[in-house]
Amino acid sequence: MGAGHAHRLYRHAHSPVHALPPHTxxxxxxxxxxxxxxxxxxxVWAFAVYAVLLALVARYARVPAGFLLKRLLIEVPFxxxxxxxxxxxxxxxxxxxxxxxxxxxxxxxxxxLAKGTLGVAASVLLAATTELRELLLxxxxxxxxxxxxxxxxxxxxxxxxxxxxxxxxxxxxxxRGFEARGVRHWGVLAKSAGALFIRSYERGERVHLAMxxxxxxxxxxxxxxxxxxxxxxxxxxxxPLTALVVCLLGWAL
Amino acid sequence: MHVPDGFIDAPTSAVTGVLAAGAIAVSLRGARRExxxxxxxxxxxxxxxxxxxxxxxFPVAAGTSGHLLGGALAAILVGPYTGVLCVSVVLxxxxxxxxxxxxxxxxxNISDMAITTTVVAYVVFRVLVTVLPRTxxxxxxxSFLAALVSVPAAAVTFTVIYAVGGTTDVPISQVATAMIxxxxxxxxxxxxxxxxxxxAVIAVRPDLVHGARGLxxxxxxxxxGELVDAPGARPVPAARTSxxxxxxxxxxxxxVLAGFVSFYASASPDGLEKVAHDQGIDKKAQRHxxxxxxxxxxxxxDIADARLSGGVAGVIGVGVTAVAGSGVFWVVRRRRHAQSxxxxxxxxxx
Numbered sequence: 001m002g003a004g005h006a007h008r009l010y011r012h013a014h015s016p017v018h019a020l021p022p023h024t025x026x027x028x029x030x031x032x033x034x035x036x037x038x039x040x041x042x043x044v045w046a047f048a049v050y051a052v053l054l055a056l057v058a059r060y061a062r063v064p065a066g067f068l069l070k071r072l073l074i075e076v077p078f079x080x081x082x083x084x085x086x087x088x089x090x091x092x093x094x095x096x097x098x099x100x101x102x103x104x105x106x107x108x109x110x111x112x113l114a115k116g117t118l119g120v121a122a123s124v125l126l127a128a129t130t131e132l133r134e135l136l137l138x139x140x141x142x143x144x145x146x147x148x149x150x151x152x153x154x155x156x157x158x159x160x161x162x163x164x165x166x167x168x169x170x171x172x173x174x175x176r177g178f179e180a181r182g183v184r185h186w187g188v189l190a191k192s193a194g195a196l197f198i199r200s201y202e203r204g205e206r207v208h209l210a211m212x213x214x215x216x217x218x219x220x221x222x223x224x225x226x227x228x229x230x231x232x233x234x235x236x237x238x239x240p241l242t243a244l245v246v247c248l249l250g251w252a253l
Numbered sequence: 254m255h256v257p258d259g260f261i262d263a264p265t266s267a268v269t270g271v272l273a274a275g276a277i278a279v280s281l282r283g284a285r286r287e288x289x290x291x292x293x294x295x296x297x298x299x300x301x302x303x304x305x306x307x308x309x310x311f312p313v314a315a316g317t318s319g320h321l322l323g324g325a326l327a328a329i330l331v332g333p334y335t336g337v338l339c340v341s342v343v344l345x346x347x348x349x350x351x352x353x354x355x356x357x358x359x360x361x362n363i364s365d366m367a368i369t370t371t372v373v374a375y376v377v378f379r380v381l382v383t384v385l386p387r388t389x390x391x392x393x394x395x396s397f398l399a400a401l402v403s404v405p406a407a408a409v410t411f412t413v414i415y416a417v418g419g420t421t422d423v424p425i426s427q428v429a430t431a432m433i434x435x436x437x438x439x440x441x442x443x444x445x446x447x448x449x450x451x452x453a454v455i456a457v458r459p460d461l462v463h464g465a466r467g468l469x470x471x472x473x474x475x476x477x478g479e480l481v482d483a484p485g486a487r488p489v490p491a492a493r494t495s496x497x498x499x500x501x502x503x504x505x506x507x508x509v510l511a512g513f514v515s516f517y518a519s520a521s522p523d524g525l526e527k528v529a530h531d532q533g534i535d536k537k538a539q540r541h542x543x544x545x546x547x548x549x550x551x552x553x554x555d556i557a558d559a560r561l562s563g564g565v566a567g568v569i570g571v572g573v574t575a576v577a578g579s580g581v582f583w584v585v586r587r588r589r590h591a592q593s594x595x596x597x598x599x600x601x602x603x
Contacts, residue, residue, distance in 0.1 A: 009350060026349075033356045038263040041420070074352055078257050089423050108421025115259020116355065123352035135349065147281050147293060152342050154297020155304060156350075162298070162305040180312050183445075190446055193306050193321070194453025197299075197330060201461055204298030208291045218290050 009071065009127040016235070017061035017129045021228040022138030024236035029126045031240035035247045036118045041111040043250030047118065050243060054121050057239060061129045071124040078116055082109040132156055137226050146219060153220075154207070162200055169196065255347065256362055256411075258355030265418025270360030276368045277341055283334030287463070292335075299331050300339040304346075311446055319442045324370025324407070325378075325400035326447045330454065332463040333375040340367035365410040374403035378464055389455050392465045397448035404440030408432040 017025070039046050058068055089105025130138070136156070140149045169192050180189055208216075228236075261269075284292050303323040310318040323343075327336035341363050347353040354362045378399035385391035412429045419428075455462050472483035 009352075030356055033258055034263065037258050037266065037355075037357045071352065075257065078260075085421055085423065088427055089421055105421060105423070108423070111420050112257065112259050116257035119258030119355040119357070120352045123349065123356060127350050127352065132350075139349075145278070145281055147285075148277065148338070148342065150293035151297045151300060151338060152346060154294055155300035155339075155342055155346060158298055158301040159304050162301040163308065166305050166309065180310075182312055186311055186445060187449055189309060189311055190449030191453040193309055193446070193450045194457070196306065197302055197450070197454055198458050198461060200298045200302035200305075201295065201331075204295040205291070207298065208294040211294065 009124065010131055011063060011067060011128045013062045013129075015060060015062045015129070017057065017125075020129075020236050021141075021226045021232055022130050022134040023141035023226065024228045024233055025126055025130055026135070026138045026142060028236040028239050029122045031237070032122055032243050033119045035240055035243040036115055036122075039115075039247045039250050041107055041114070043253065044110075046246050046250035047114045049246045050118050051121075053239060053242060053246075054118065054125065057125055061125065063125060063128050067128070068121060068124060071128075072117060072120055075116055075120050079113065082112045082116075085109040085112070134226070140222075141226055150220060154204075158200075158203070158207075161203075162196065165199060166192075166196055255344075255354030255366075256358040258357050260355070260420060261358060261361050261414060262418040262420050263357070265414060266357045266360055268360075269364045269414060270357075273341070273360045273363040273368065276337060277363070280334040280337040280341075284332075284338050287332045287335050296331075296335050296338050296342075299327065299335065300342045303327055303339050304343050307343075311442065313442070319439065321446050321450075322366065322370065322404065322407075322439075322443055324366060325374035325396065325403045325443065326450060328371040328375040329378055329396050329399065329447070329451055329464040330462055333371055335463075336371040336375070337367055340371060361411075361414055365407045365414065369407045369410040370403040373406040374399040375464075377402050382464065389452075389459070389465070392455060392462070393448050393452045396451040396464070397444045400447035401440045401444035404443050405433050405436045408436035 036047075036050055039050075055065075058065070085108045086101040086105035087099075089102040089108055093100050093102055094106075095101075127135075136149055136153045139152070140146060173188070173192065178185075178188060284296060288295050303326075306321050306326075307323060308320065310320055312318045324336065324340050327339050330336075331339070344354060344362050344367055345359065348356055348359050348362070378395050381395035381398060382392060385395060409429075409432075412425065412432050415428055416425045451462065451464075455465055459465050473480045474483050475481075
């Protein structure tokens with residue numbers, strides 16, 4: 001619990017992007033990703049333009065390129081999958097450097113790589129410029145069911161607590177000489193997982209009682225209502241609208 | 254296996270998104286029934302647990318390790334509705350916060366990893382718990398099998414979604430073989446861990462395991478040297494055990510017939526088919542719509558041995574039929590219950 005109250009992806013700064021209301025940012029990122037996904041894969045230049053747009057946003061948000069690139073590494077498993085595609089896909093084949101590759105598979109790999117990377121970059125930018133609490137407020141503002149937002153907020157609030165509890169259990173195991181080396185040790189680990197579940201559930205019961213004793217009746221009071229002016233909306237939606245123009249050009253050309 | 258953006262085309266993503274939203278809406282109502290007003294904190298903490306337990310590494314061998322996916326575990330520990338909610342929230346947060354899984358692919362991810370695993374695991378679990386004797390061990394066995402089936406089921410759902418809206422031209426049979434093959438292995442690990450974890454919870458707090466409700470021993474009193482049920486405990490319906498025996502023997506018989514006896518059955522068992530063939534009627538018959546399906550012609554694709562193939566297909570068929578049949582039966586019985594309940598209420602009101 002000693003950690004800060006921001007999540008690991010958040011990067012504190014004062015920039016126009018940080019200052020935007022969260023729901024406008026969420027809507028903008030979602031619309032942007034939808035536009036990217038519906039772009040035809042043959043319009044290679046369009047994806048370059050999208051990347052430039054995201055780079056502009058990152059510059060505006062004062063998110064350094066190194067930070068962004070490091071976060072993109074989460075995509076690596078799917079890159080491996082995409083690399084396999086040209087070998088297994090059907091259809092016409094070309095010879096590249098002595099390897100017989102499927103043209104269709106190459107396009108498919110490009111499609112997944114380009115769209116996936118842009119999607120991850122957009123999400124990373126959103127997470128880097130928006131605090132957790134704001135993000136949840138934004139989700140609520142976008143008419144996600146309040147109960148779902150509450151569940152999400154409890155998950156976020158207690159995620160670190162539960163993870164820390166798990167870490168302490170690991171330290172306790174290791175300080176008693178336990179080292180998990182193979183399938184034979186699954187029993188011990190599963191018992192830890194079971195104990196963790198019981199602790200989490202009981203903590204949930206305690207949290208609920210504490211809330212009830214403070215007057216909780218099924219819904220959380222909204223203290224800080226977020227609102228967005230028309231200027232802020234247009235500011236946030238500039239990104240997906242520019243992308244939409246690019247996408248339409250991509251279909252037309 | 255979080256699907257990124259651009260893997261599934263936009264229309265299919267939209268459709269799965271709508272499906273996922275519908276399923277979440279149903280689960281929100283159902284979770285309130287399971288947990289009443291405690292839903293938010295408890296489901297939130299269980300979601301945090303699922304999130305944490307996905308980081309617990311289970312070493313397999315030589316440096317490789319696996320982790321729990323958690324759908325089956327959530328369904329068995331807290332019930333199907335809350336389970337769907339918890340896993341969906343974990344996926345939502347992973348998508349929005351950690352950029353793990355694309356935003357447009359959220360519908361796909363929720364459909365296969367949250368909804369399919371949880372629902373399939375819970376249905377299998379319920380059926381097994383009704384069939385097996387009422388002991389703790391059978392809850393563990395049932396959770397093993399439920400988790401074992403749930404992971405390949407998610408792979409099947411993914412393959413179906415991919416077949417409808419995949420953006421690359423990889424042959425479906427290859428995708429299916431690779432996905433299902435890998436996920437059968439993952440399912441084995443998931444099954445072992447889920448069963449061990451459920452066993453560990455049941456040993457300490459059996460009352461917390463949603464799937465083990467109604468398992469506790471009834472309180473008995475010794476009155477004059479005789480054991481009688483303590484007052485307040487509901488009497489056990491007499492027909493219960495006999496029906497269970499009937500169930501077990503029926504299921505075992507069908508599995509044996511379909512799986513083993515079918516080895517020796519005639520190759521042209523259907524009278525109509527034989528006649529049609531002899532008379533040449535079937536020349537015009539069109540190929541069946543499901544001919545390309547993995548179970549077409551009562552054989553499992555990619556299994557060369559005809560007998561083994563037929564047997565496996567038979568066992569799968571019996572399983573699917575039993576699940577579908579008991580599902581319908583269960584729905585009808587519930588509806589009847591609900592009707593009689595509401596009529597009782599209305600008559601009371603009068």
